[in-house]
Amino acid sequence: MCGFEAPRNHEQAMAIDRRNGNTKFADAENVEIFMIDEFSTFEDLGFGGNPGPDYKKICVHMFYAVKHDGRHKACLVAGGHLTETPIDSVYSSVVSLCGIQLLTFVAELNDLEVWATDIGNAYLESYTQEKVYIIAGPEFGDQQGHTLVIRKALYGLKSSGLRWHERLSDAIRDMGFIPSKAERDIWMRDCGDHYEYIAVYVDDLLIASKDPSSIIKTLSDEHKFKLKGTGAVSFHLGCDWFRDDDGNLCCAPHQYIEKVMDNYLRLFGKHPHNAHSPIVQGNHPELDTSDLLDDAGRSINPSLDLSNGLSKLVDSTSLPPS
């Protein structure tokens, strides 16, 4: 988001648009509200509608961001912090990075194609069991002031992650896959002389199969998922995937490292000093008593955040040079 001002609410977004003489944030809001409508996320009870005593009133926030390629995004997030903590667990698991590596290794051994795909608006594919409603704000246009009961697992609700996990698990199970006993988010299907695999990381799927297009077709045609970025894996979970000169499948977060280096140069005005290891011996950041960073210092930290893929490489202190 370097060089762009990100608004904190609808009024600020509109003010920034007016100042910039464009409608980028307004357009982003409209796209989000259109998608929310398309998925029938809310049940509109009109002005003064009363959903009943079991329902709790919460709020929603429009979250704004500018992507690195300049695209303006708006995302509606429910104030899940206003609801009671559920008694039952709402934990939703994801495949481990080790599981991803094992899957690709088995795929290579069995001459399977490895494809990646992303399910768009995943959470809105599932229904929430929480009884919550909102009073629509100005970002809802004509619906402003209406009572809207939340029907779908809107991002921000405590149980939304689990509801989506259940929805996708049901779909994959319907396709004849069973979860691996070692990694519950790697799904396997017996094809006689080999297995097909799907690794699930929330809405990012990695598919290993002799015919991945048929799995994609089932997901989109029968289960009506809106799939994006479908094809042979080239970028997945923050890592670039490619084949080297010997034809070996490789993964490395090159794009992410490049971005981190750019941010470093912009923040500190120089390139980092090369280090032979990511941490020093006896490293205990939890015992650090050095000065607390001020607000300016705090803003540096997220800019240098490390992705999953990057963390994995950093973990590997014996990483061989390519």
Add this chain to the structure above:
Amino acid sequence: MTLSRFRACPRQGHINRVKRVIGYLSKFKHGVIRIRTDKPDC
């Protein structure tokens, strides 16, 4: 332990650690995880 857990209340020492991690990445920025299925030499 990841450094992201200190984002809520970062100290100068944490930034220095992040700098070292990035310095390591800078040195090995061409590193890759390579998936080889041929028999290893042993």
